[in-house]
Amino acid sequence: MAGPAGAVPEAAGGAPRSPRAYARRWVFLLVVSLLSCSNATLWLSFAPVADIIAQHFLLSMAQVGWLSLIYLVVSIPFGILAIWVLDSVGLRGATILGAWLNFAGSMLRALPCVAAWVPNTFAFFMGGQSLCALAQNLVIFSPAKLAALWFPEHQRATANMIATMSNPLGILVANVLSPALVKKGEDIPLMLGVYSIPAGLACLLATVCLWESVPPTPPSVGAASSTSENFLQGLKLLLQNKAYVILAVCFGGGIGIFSSFSALLEQILCANGYSNAQGVLIMVLLTVLTVRPEVPSSSTCQHGEDPLDWTVSLLLMASLCTLFTCVLVLFFHTPYRRLQAESAGPPLPWTCAPELRAPPEAPGSAPPAQRLQEPPGPASCLQEPKDSLRL
Numbered sequence: 001m002a003g004p005a006g007a008v009p010e011a012a013g014g015a016p017r018s019p020r021a022y023a024r025r026w027v028f029l030l031v032v033s034l035l036s037c038s039n040a041t042l043w044l045s046f047a048p049v050a051d052i053i054a055q056h057f058l059l060s061m062a063q064v065g066w067l068s069l070i071y072l073v074v075s076i077p078f079g080i081l082a083i084w085v086l087d088s089v090g091l092r093g094a095t096i097l098g099a100w101l102n103f104a105g106s107m108l109r110a111l112p113c114v115a116a117w118v119p120n121t122f123a124f125f126m127g128g129q130s131l132c133a134l135a136q137n138l139v140i141f142s143p144a145k146l147a148a149l150w151f152p153e154h155q156r157a158t159a160n161m162i163a164t165m166s167n168p169l170g171i172l173v174a175n176v177l178s179p180a181l182v183k184k185g186e187d188i189p190l191m192l193g194v195y196s197i198p199a200g201l202a203c204l205l206a207t208v209c210l211w212e213s214v215p216p217t218p219p220s221v222g223a224a225s226s227t228s229e230n231f232l233q234g235l236k237l238l239l240q241n242k243a244y245v246i247l248a249v250c251f252g253g254g255i256g257i258f259s260s261f262s263a264l265l266e267q268i269l270c271a272n273g274y275s276n277a278q279g280v281l282i283m284v285l286l287t288v289l290t291v292r293p294e295v296p297s298s299s300t301c302q303h304g305e306d307p308l309d310w311t312v313s314l315l316l317m318a319s320l321c322t323l324f325t326c327v328l329v330l331f332f333h334t335p336y337r338r339l340q341a342e343s344a345g346p347p348l349p350w351t352c353a354p355e356l357r358a359p360p361e362a363p364g365s366a367p368p369a370q371r372l373q374e375p376p377g378p379a380s381c382l383q384e385p386k387d388s389l390r391l
Contacts, residue, residue, distance in 0.1 A: 020217040025150040029159055031205045032095060032146055033166040036139045038198040039102050040170025041177070042109075042132045043071050045195050046125075048178040049188075056185030057112075057121045067129050072256070074133035082137035084231055090213030091145055098138035099206035105131030106192075106199040113189035140167065152219045243334035250328040257317055257324075289313045 046053050050064040086094045109128030112121040143163030147156045174195075181191040238244050290308035 018217075019152060019220050020215070021152050021155070021219045022150070022215050024211075025159075025215070025219070027205075027209050028091075028095075028146060028150055029163060031099075031202060031210060032139070032142050032163045034198060035095065035099050035102060035135075035202040035206065036143075036163060036166040037170035037173070038106075038195075038202050039098075039132060039136050039139050040167045041174040041195050042102065042106055042129070042199065043136065044068060044171055044174040045178055045191060048175050049182040049191075052182055052185060053188065056188060059122055063122055067125055070126060070129050071133040071136055074130060075137055078134060078137050080235075082141055085138065086141055086145060087231060091142065091149060092210045092213040094138045095142060095210060096206045098135040098142075099203040101131050101135035102139075103196075103199045103203040105129065105133075105135065106196040110189070110192040110196055113192055149214050150219060153221075156220075243332060246327065246332045250324040250332070253320060253324045257320055289316060 046067045054061055054064050105128040109125055112118040112124045143160050147160040151159045181187055289312045290310055
């Protein structure tokens, strides 16, 4: 049974175990990646076909927009709660909870298409999206923790990249697959059913294949020596960390712009003749800045409303991207403490003398070269640990 986080397991005789990587870490990575990808497709499944959704279910474009915007609204109050859940119940419990919320949300969205008695289609769509939004808070915080707890230092960046990039991959899938599946209103049930399949598979794998939150033996020196602050104390330390605040503002702003653009892309393109959500403030602001065009446009929007001119909104989006990038490049300078800690290697098992000097030569003693071949302590005292040579 795995000990508490940060504790170094001991082998027989009380000596600390060497770091070890387990093959099942790849199963954990697969589950988290599939769950993240599925959650992103559920988020944006309505946005690329917003006009058809609005026309078929007699909804306004604002209602369809809220089906994507709800993800960002839910993340504000429940994002911090999700961090507490990850620290309290562990990575396995949080992943299973997120997988079940994601699957339940995908099924609730599809209910209006298979049950004719549903009185309010929008309520079921919004309820399903809200459950998926709750799952997203647990999903997007998992990759870094998974990489730190399960992968050795030379694989940590790769694992983090795979799990993190699964989310934009899901966004890409939604933007390609939704228009391909939905040509008319009658195709919407097929789209909702297709997106439920990976959600169900991720839920099954998370429930059956994930056995523990942390491996029995840490995979790296950093994982073995890592500790967690009290939750509230940790938040206080973060707010006092200048580098973290800069990173949060710039990275959060970029994610907000990207999310807003993804949710509004179809509405922007159809107004300009092309056929098939910080983020909350950005999406609302982009919508407010739109105006009615003065001249007729080559609109392909099918929702029956007059198209909008998104020029000012897109210029604002580009300006914000430039601002966040400049602030990040100019002011974000921070040491990589985890890499520094691991490059130092594990502590030596006993304290060596600061200097090894040959004692004064006595009559009849062995030559100096011979005496240096017989050190007074373990051989590790004569050499630096190999880990200390790594950068």
